[in-house]
Amino acid sequence: MGGALSLAAAALLKEISAAAPFYGIPNEHLCDITTINIPVQAHFGENDPIKNFSSKDDALLLKLKQRNNTKFELHMYANCGHAFIDPTYPAKYNQEASVLALGRVVTFMNKWLADNSHL
Ligand SMILES: *[C@@H]1O[C@H](CO)[C@@H](O)[C@H](O)[C@H]1NC(C)=O
Ligand SMILES: *[C@@H]1O[C@H](CO)[C@@H](O)[C@H](O)[C@H]1NC(C)=O
Numbered sequence: 001m002g003g004a005l006s007l008a009a010a011a012l013l014k015e016i017s018a019a020a021p022f023y024g025i026p027n028e029h030l031c032d033i034t035t036i037n038i039p040v041q042a043h044f045g046e047n048d049p050i051k052n053f054s055s056k057d058d059a060l061l062l063k064l065k066q067r068n069n070t071k072f073e074l075h076m077y078a079n080c081g082h083a084f085i086d087p088t089y090p091a092k093y094n095q096e097a098s099v100l101a102l103g104r105v106v107t108f109m110n111k112w113l114a115d116n117s118h119l
Contacts, residue, residue, distance in 0.1 A: 003042070003054065010036045018112040020105045023048055023082050025060040034063055039112040041073040043101045045080030045094075054082060071112075075104060 003024025010019040011031040018039040025033065042064050048054045054061070056076070068074045077097040083089050085098040 007031075007033055007036070007040070007042070010038055010040055018109060020108060022085060022101070023050075023054040025053060025058070025064070027052075028060070033060065034067070036072070039071045039108070041075070041105060041108040043075050043077065043085075043104075045082060045084045045097075046076050046078050047081045050082055073104075073108065075101065077101065 003021035004026040005024070006019045006021035007024070008026040008031050009016050010021075011026070011033055016038060018041075019036075020041045020043070022043045023045060044054055044056070044061060046056055048056065052058055052060070061074075064072075064074045077084060077094070077100075080094045080097050081092055083092040084094040085101055087093050087095075087098070
C-alpha cells in the first residue's frame with residue numbers, strides 16, 4: 001500500500017516535493033498518475049504478481065514506463081517480487097536489489113530536494 005499511497009500523494013497533494021514509490025499504483029478512479037508534475041522515482045519487481053497494482057504488464061505500470069525520464073524514473077528489478085526491499089519478509093527480500101534501489105532513492109532525493117526551483 002505504501003507505493004500506491006506515495007503516488008496518490010504525488011498526484012493529489014501540493015505539499016509533496018518528490019516521491020519514491022515502491023511497487024504499487026493507485027486505482028485510476030482515485031487519481032490520474034499521468035498528471036503528476038513533481039519528480040518521481042518508482043521501483044517495481046519484475047516478478048511482482050499483484051495484478052492491476054504492481055505487476056510488470058499492468059496498464060498502470062505501462063503508463064509509468066511511458067513517462068520514464070530523468071524527472072520521472074521507473075526502475076524494474078530482476079528476480080524481485082512484491083516487498084523485495086522488506087527484510088522482515090525473508091522469502092521476498094532481495095538484498096542486492098534493495099541496496100541498489102535505496103541508493104537510487106538517496107541520490108534522487110538529494111538531487112531534487114536540495115533545490116526546489118523546479119517546483
Ligand atoms: C485489471 O485491469 C484490466 C485491464 O485494465 C481490467 O480489464 C480488469 O477489470 C482489472 N481487474 C481488476 C480486478 O480491477
Ligand atoms: C528508465 O530509464 C533509465 C535511464 O535511461 C533506464 O536505465 C531504465 O532501464 C528505464 N526503465 C525502464 C523500466 O525502462
